[in-house]
Amino acid sequence: MSESECAVYKELREREDRAQAAWASFLYRNENKPKLSKKAKRKHQKDEREAYERAHKARLAHVKTCPACKSSS
Secondary structure (H helix, E strand, O other): OOOOOOHHHHHHHHHHHHHHHHHHHHHOOOOOOOOOOHHHHHHHHHHHHHHHHHHHHHHHHHHHHOHHHHHHO
């Protein structure tokens, strides 16, 4: 799919990219930082993953309903 000119799509895509970057940076965090407990680490990772999934689903839902995004696919 080519990139849409829709402003809402671009904002949702940027939100998804930021959420994915936050999740990935947590997964590959610098080992010099203080280590979290295993429980805290699992909770944080779950929160980051869920934020990414919500952003991804919002963007996909927008693409299905937006006429500008539908026409560019």
